[in-house]
Amino acid sequence: MDTDGEDFADLLQQADQLAADAETGSDLPRVTRNLNQIYETSQRLVSKVAPISQDSTDVKASILLGTKGYDVPKISQKLEGLSAAKTFEPLEPVRDTDIQSFLRNERENALLAVIEQTKRNTFEEAEKRHWECMENEWEREKQKILNSLRGLGQDTLDFQPESESFVAEPVSMHGRSNLDNMEMAYARQVFVYNERIVEGSIRPNLVDMFHDVARQSDDKHVCELWEMVKSMTEVPLVATDSIKETRLDPRTQASFIVQAKQYLEQMYCKHIQKIIYGNLQQAQMGGIPGTFNSVRSFLNVHPQHLKGLEDGLVDGHPVWAMIYYCLRCGDVAAAQQVVSRAAHNLGDFQVFLNEYASDEDNRLSAGSEKKLSLQYRRSVKGGTDPFKKVCYCVIGGCDPDEDHPEVADSIDDYLWIKLSQIQLHPESTHQDPFTLHKLQKLLFEDFGESHFSGYQQPFLYFEVLILTAQFEAAIEFLSRIDRLMCHAVHVALAFYEQKLLLLPQNSQAQLLTKEPSDISPLRRLNFVRLITMYTRKFEATDAREALQYFYFLRDLHTSQGENLFKSCVSELVLETREFEMLLGKIDRDGTRHPGAIDKFHGDTQKIIEVVARDTESKGLFEDAVRLYDLANKHDKVLEILNKLISQVVSQPNAPQSSRDRLRALAISIAERYRTQGKEGSRANTKTFLLMLDLLTFFDFYHESNMEESLSTIKQLQLLPFTAEEVEHKVNTFRHYTDEVRRCLPDILLATMNILHAKFKQAKTSAPMSPFTGGRSTDGGKDTFLNYLRSEARALIMFAGMLPYRLPGDTNARLVQIEVLMN
Incomplete structure (x- = not known):
């Protein structure tokens, strides 16, 4: 212990000596550093000397890891055995002597290159398809804009080349028709065709009629369109149970192919002759x-x-x-x-x-x-x-x-x-x-309209579809171009009349659909939707022409079984409100003037009933009254009139008001029914007559004609005016309809106000007695006042005993008036 103490004392003495020498033996200032600064300085000095050899580094690593129990040589072998071949980066080539690793890496590098190339091609194709879709969409919008500009009149700039004009003459803007010249020409042919059908004469060839329109237009493309349609409709039809079976029959398909080839051959002969003579x-x-x-x-x-x-x-x-x-x-x-x-x-x-x-x-x-x-x-x-x-x-x-x-x-x-x-x-x-199905699939599904630049060359793509018997797809494509919509509709009419058009089962389906049971290229055209889309353009201004097109739907029905012709006529009437022109009218003497619908259908009354029912369901009750009257449904007329009058019967009459219109309508119907002996059910007739009397009662009431109004309400015997009548009137009230019951609060208040007015008049004037014919009598004033009080009291008792909940303010006002009379 002593030895250790002496050594430490010597070290301390030497350190103090070094510090003293450092302070006195040099002219440089003293620098004080902490441990971090010393470490950084040492690292900087080390970097200036020669690098440490790999062997010394391995020795230091062995010393460091060996103290923790790691075997450095084994770890080195494991690290060398690791490979980065599982990454998605191109692999580095291995040593030439490792054949298996070299081949494996080459194979994986080739796969990665294929994946990368496929990815690049996919993105390029997606971008290409995107821009094609955008171009087609913009082309459709451009066609819509051009079509809109064409309808503005002759002053609008014409962006269409003369060679592709669809109407030989400028659009006619005379009158109020929304049909242009070409559409009007088609409509005239439809009118003539329907006239022949209605008359029962020989059915004309609708394709030839439309072809005449195309020839008069001097439009080459439209003429060729109808020549193709004419060729494809001139096929002998095989008698089958359905249009689908007819279309799929090999004999029918053979006829389609023959007709298409003949058309192409004829057109080529014309082409050769044109070249020769030129x-x-x-x-x-x-x-x-x-x-x-x-x-x-x-x-x-x-x-x-x-x-x-x-x-x-x-x-x-x-x-x-x-x-x-x-x-x-x-x-x-x-x-x-x-x-x-x-x-x-x-x-x-x-x-x-x-x-x-x-x-x-x-x-x-x-x-x-x-x-x-x-x-x-x-x-x-x-x-x-x-x-x-x-x-x-x-x-x-x-x-x-x-x-x-x-x-x-x-x-x-x-x-x-x-x-x-x-x-x-x-x-x-x-x-x-x-087969024909393979050709149809190739052209319609595999190639499609983008391959043929459909919107840039619509007639070319129409030719591809129509000559391969894909009528529905051809018509649907043509209908998407606004300026060709009228041609598409009339081509559809031609194929429909030839029993060659496939229709979906649901009339609410989209324009072009495919049923689950249909083979791949087969499509169905919603003919009803196409017609209604077309007529919507001009039905407001040309309702008669729209009716002509709806007549083609007379044999079609909705999934609920409703006739589509009747449904479309009903919608047309409600949209245009041309009741008299389309359905006819009835004069005061009961004479019915026929409308445009009469010549299309033998049983016009059923069509009018459908329109009336639809009108009623939409809440147009006044129109429904007139339509039911036109359809001779008298009881329905009275039923609706009772409901309408009950809502306005207590209102004061004003010119052109709802009450004024209903009053005039009800009176005219009542006079005509009485003259012709027509009536509805007993309950509706009785209620209707009572409503007419109540109209008169309230007219007198609002005119302050108290005598006539009181006399009228007493004649109706609806309310009790004595205590003895209360129970009987309460029992009678149970038999009245809801329309009458709904008017009762206003009737009670009006009657009480009349009694109160007469009460005040009697109090401020000479005594009048109802028992002396209105002559003045001595002492009769009190008797008359008591008589009015008894009538008011009877009304209060009647209101209290009714099995009908009156509004709370009605009871309060009745009691208040009765108190004022006492």
Whole structure:
């Protein structure tokens, strides 16, 4: 212990000596630092010297971790075994000697690259679709704005090119009609058509009537639209239980395909003739008129210089091009003429073409079809002649996935080729036959209107849909463009009258729907909604024309069983309030003048009843009275009038007031019913007559004619005026209707006020007696006053004994008046 004490004392002495030397042995000032400053200075000094070797660092780490029980070599091995391969970052290449790790990392890097590329493509496609949707939406809005501007008159700027004008003349703004010239022309044809139907004469062809309107408009696109509709409606219908079964029947679908092909072929023949006559010098027409020479002249104007054309020439033109254009014009005989001139180069194709031409449906036998398909796959498909490929595909219906872009340079050519390849017969040798449903799905669902730029080229997309028998989708698309709405409606009318339009079961469905039982491309058009959307534009100004369109709905019903024609007429009447023009009217002598509805329906009364019922349900009771009267529902007339009069009977009469109108209406009906011997039920008739008398009573009361008003109320025998009558009147009151009971508080107050007025008059004048005919008598004044008091007392007793809760203020006012008389 002593030794330790001496050592510590020596250290302390040395430290003091060093401090003394530091203070006196140097000219520098003394610096005082704490531990943190000393540590930072030491770290700065260390950084200036050479770096510590890895071995010394490992030694220090071993010393530090070893004190805690960690085995540093084993930890190092574990850390080296860890891999970052599970991250989503591209992996670093491993050492060349580790083949398995290298391949694993390469595979995962490839997957990550595919994921990243797919993500980038998805975002690009989404953005592209977004902008396409925005463009289409803006195009629709632009069309709506342009359509609105067209309706402002001739001073409005016309943003539409002349070639796409839909009306030959400027919009007529004369009168108050909201229909333009084209719509008015359509409406006239609808009127004529309905006239023929109502008269029972031979039904005219509605498509031809609308086609005449299109021709008069001198609009090329509209004319072509109706030519397509005419072609697709001229099909023999198969007798089935429903329109859906008719549309899906193979025979009907075959007729649709034939009609569509014929239309495309006729249009192509016109196109060729137009090219030829526009270039007569180059065409070098000659020889026997016909398709063969027309095709040759057409090729003189537009020679085919495609590379790889095979099998020689005919009259200086490629043989397969000649065959294709003859087939494209719908002339198989002309194609046979071409084949016969080059038969030595065409192999078995002449046999196939002859069999194709001899068949009524233009189809090959199963054996020939199999041979042609085999030959196509072996040699033709891999060839270089695009016309040869098309001819084989058209004749044999093979390779429907091929679009033939070198030949089919227009949508008409594309449709014609695809329609020619459709297989309608189950015995076809094709394992997966190309059907009309597949073509419809391809064009409507896979491609859609964005692919065909529908809003920029509406007639083109309409053609695609209508020629592939997608009538509902074509009409719905056309109806979304405001300037084409009228054409869409009348195309729908044409197909509906031909029994070719599929309708939804629910009349409240959207415009284009699909039933759960329908196959993929099949759609249904809400014909009722389309008609009401169209008529809403002009029903306020052209109610008669709207009625003509509603007549097409006469055979349709709602899910509740209501006739849609009647429902639409009811809504039209309520919206326009043209009661007399549409439904007719009744004169004072009971004569009924027919309205516009009379010529459409044999039982007009039921339609008027529907309108009256709807009017009543909407709370338009005065109109309902007139309509029920028009429908000869006399009891209903009296019932509603009783309710209306009871609400205003006690009010003072004023010109043009509700009471004044109801009073005039009730009196006119009462006079006519009495003259013609018409009446309702006993209760309603009795109440109605009582209400008329109460109107008279209150008229006298508000005119301060106390004598007449008191005399009137006593004649009605509604109230007791003696104590002996109270019980009897109370029992009688139970048999009155609610309308009469509702008026009782006002009747009691008015009668008490009359008695009080007579009481005050009697007190301030000479005595008058009811028993002496109003002559003055000595001592009769008190008797008369007591007589009025007894009448008032009887009314108070009557009010107290009624099994009817009177308003609280009524009882108080009655008692107050009775007190004033005492």
